[in-house]
Amino acid sequence: MPAADANLAKRALSRADFSYINDDKLLATAIRNIVKSMQFLGFFDENQKVQVLDKSGKQRPCLDVLGDVMGVKLALTEHDRDLVIMRHVFQIEDPKDKSRWEHTSTMVASGNSAS
Secondary structure, eight states: OOHHHHHHHHHHHHTSOOTTOOOHHHHHHHHHHHHHHHHHHTTTOTTOOOOOBOTTSOBOOHHHHHHHHHHHHTOOOTTOEEEEEEEEEEEEEOTTTOOEEEEEEEEEEEEETTO
16 A cells, blocks of 8 residues: 555544453454545545545545545436435433333435436
């Protein structure tokens, strides 16, 4: 891996929280998967035009840059179908009697790129 690519991967990995991984093999797998994902998205491609500075010259948030890169690589074509699955688990506590319960909310929506 060229030095510039290694530096980019190192900077990206420095922002990841690995504190919950207590096994060296799992940590190595997680790091490999992150780098493979960055390769798939084209972060190391010479042709990738990543706009890291905004119009005023200030550094853009990492999430904005990631969104731009993913938008190019993962754009739907006219023949693709979109599928969105969201699941939220809420832990709820009654302030009066302190009783607790869990509520799960799930949404599944699909369509095509033309809609």
